Amino acid sequence: MSTEELTFNDGDAIFGEMEPSDCAFEVIKGEVELTVAGKKGRVDVAVVKPGARLSEGEALERSSRGAAAKAMGEVTLRVISRTELLKTAKKTNFGPDRTEKAPEKAPEKAMVPVAEPALLIDGQAEQLPLDDEEPAKPKKQKASFFQRLLGGRFKGEKMVVYIAPLITTHLNEPDQIDATAEAHHLMCSLVRQAGLKVKLYAKQVPFDAAEAAIFQATDVESWGRGILKKNSADLMIWGEIPPPATTVYLRFISAVPCEDDRPGTFNTSQALALPLGFGPEFTDLLVAVIFAATMPGTDGKALTRLNLIAKIIDKALPFVRALPPDLTSVERAHIRICFGNALATAGWLHKSSDLDHTAAQIYQEALSELTREEEPASWAMAQKHLGSVLQVLAERSEGADVLEASIDAFNAALKVLTRLDFPLEWASAQNRLGQSLYRLDRRTEDVEMTKHSLSAFQSALQVYSKTNKPDIWADVMNNFAQAAQVLGEQLRNTEVLEKAADACRQALSVRTKGKSPHGWAATQNNLGAALFLLAKQLLMEKKAAEEPLCQAADAFRKALDVYTGLNAENLARITGRNLSRVEGALDKLHGKPAPKLRWENEPAKP
Known part of the structure; x- marks a missing residue:
């Protein structure tokens, strides 16, 4: 503890x-x-x-x-x-328990039919009865706001999913498909699923069929999040039915945006392809994608997702491994990219290398179905997702080949993802490319690779700023600082080392001890390392070095206090050694003799 x-x-x-x-x-x-x-x-x-x-x-x-x-x-x-x-x-069992024995039905009690789902007009919130709820019984009191906020022990809440009307304006004869019936079929496939409440929403998504979805993502997400926030809902599912009207492409808007650059992140441009009127064999896949695409807004919903996502993925995996042969190669690729995101999300939540390995395999299977020429954006996003999970796997192992594979994937993605057309995806790929290059340099000591990593971080900072993405910006600044201190040491360049220290200080303006103790301590440790290397170089140049040494000692002490308090023994041990080296350098600078060994204080024997 x-x-x-x-x-x-x-x-x-x-x-x-x-x-x-x-x-x-x-x-x-x-x-x-x-x-x-x-x-x-x-x-x-x-x-x-x-x-x-x-x-x-x-x-x-x-x-x-x-x-x-x-x-x-x-x-x-x-x-x-x-x-x-x-x-x-x-x-603790936080999620809904589906294994409990169902209560026996009293013979005199008539069955209560499930009401026909009503439409929501202009965001009017109206709860729909679900098959797994018993209308005849009084509803249990919901966990209060205070319980959710304070982390009380309670069962997980269901996530509220809205389904918007499906878009058919791509079709030559839009009326040939009953879009309302298709949305109703989608809802019925989800209504019995653990952890979900599903509702139909009547208002059409503001989507221009003449323009690609990727270029409308910002406006559509803003509209969807406004509706979800107004109704305390968690996810909006919308989509389009393109010619020849055999497939629906479902897209997902989470009420809470994903603010970190983690593996498996969804965006509006990514679509799950399902056959119109799809059968029950697709349901587990759809539910897994829903859990992965949703950033829960409450503690109870967060714990529900944590409890259920790996279970539903395990059920859906055999089906995704052997998709029906009547699907096109592009449809299979879209399915596998979305399911790969679900695996990567579960791997991130549960810190599971097995899930990350499977995600990498599924992304590779998707890429085998795609070509850059036929589906450039989807191909590039699959490459970026693949690079991200390979990078996570490389962090847990010593395999330089995995890092090199992640670098190849990011470079491939950046051949399509441009700053002009895909600014956030481009910046994310640049940041992750920089991380992989930096880690590979630590194993090969290749100065040119370090320079390339710094260039990648600087590219990412052209998009990420302290204003628009403060937390990711701070992450990139911390990454830049790590690479800069390595390059500064390799080149014995005080200017580069000073830039590394300054980048750490800027990152600390966002990474605070209160909201992110681990991140704050890591940056303090990086600041201490940059200042210590700067002091060493100044001493070699016969220049004053006491100030950066004192600042380095202060930074290491701050990091050590947090690591000790969090029982992060390995990190505390490393930071403690760093602090001892700085204190030794200060003692030497002040002319203090080395401490006597124990036997030196003992009186000489006659």
Whole structure:
């Protein structure tokens, strides 16, 4: 259990609403005020007292915090790492239990028919009865906002999925397909699924059939998120039926955008191809993709996804391995790209190399069905996704060949993904390419590879900024700093080392100890390393080096405190060694003698 504690004074901000999170907190001393944004300013929603926890589910999903937290008086919080939360989650049944024995039906009780699903008009929220709910019984009280926010022990909530009318304007005769019936069929295929509530939405998506979906993604996502937020829903499914009207291409909009550049991330341009009127054999595949495409907005929904996604993927995998032969090669490729994203998402959630290996295989199978000439955007996205999971696998192993394969995949993707047409995807591929080049350089000590990695990071920073993507921007700045300190040491160049230290300081303006202790400590450690290397080079040049040495020691101490508190023993040991080296250099600079060994203090024997 983590022993890292943070202390705040009266009025101090602990974290902000919608800030990303990779840890939770337990209130040890004092009280914490929680507020959310309202139409007329901040609204007080709760006062959290000692013993309560903050943001458990949000930390598990690394999603945004649901409220802002501020200290009321002097406050002490214990940091709860995501690793500790995962261990707790595995021991607790957070998700809906589908294995319980069904209650026997009383003979005198007539069956209650399921009501015909009603349409939602202009975002009017109307709950639809589901087959797995029993209307005759009073509804159980839902977990309160405070329970969800504070991480109380409760069963997972169902995620609310809206299905918008399917677009048929591509067809020469749009009326030849009953789009409403197809949307209804889609809903009926999902209505019995664990963890989901499904509703039909009546308003048409603002989509121009004459323009490619990739170029309308921003506007469509903005519209969809507005509808979802208004109705406290989680995912919008929409799509189009192109000629010859045999396939529907489903697209997904999550109410909460994915703010980190993780493997398996969905965007509006990616579509799941399913046959019109698809059979039940496709349902597990669809549900797996839904769980992967949704960023849950509450703790309960986050824990539901964590509990169910790997199970549904395991059920769908045999079908995806042997898709029906009547599907076209492009349709099979789209299915496998989306399912690969589901595998990569589950691998990220569960830290599973097995799931990541399978994701890589599925992406490769998709690429075997695609050509760059026929489907350039889909081909490039599959290459980028493949590179991302290979990179994760390389981080868990020593295989340089896996890193080289990830570099090949990113370079292939960048032949299609341009900054002009695909700015975010281009920047993501550049950042990940830089990471793979940097890691390969650490094994080969190739100076040119380090230079290429820095160039890739600088390219990514042309798109990511502290304003539009602050957390990803901070990640890229930290990556740049790591590569720059290596190049600075290789070239013995103080200017490059100073840039590395400055990049760390900029990253720390976003990576705070409160919202991301691991990230904050990692950047402090990188800052210490850059300053230590800078001091060594200055000493070699007979220049003053005491200031960067003192700053390096301070940075290492800050990192060591967090790693020790989080029981990150290996990281604490490495940081402790770094600190000892800096302190030794300071002692030598100040002319202090080396400490005497134990036997040197013992009196000489006669």
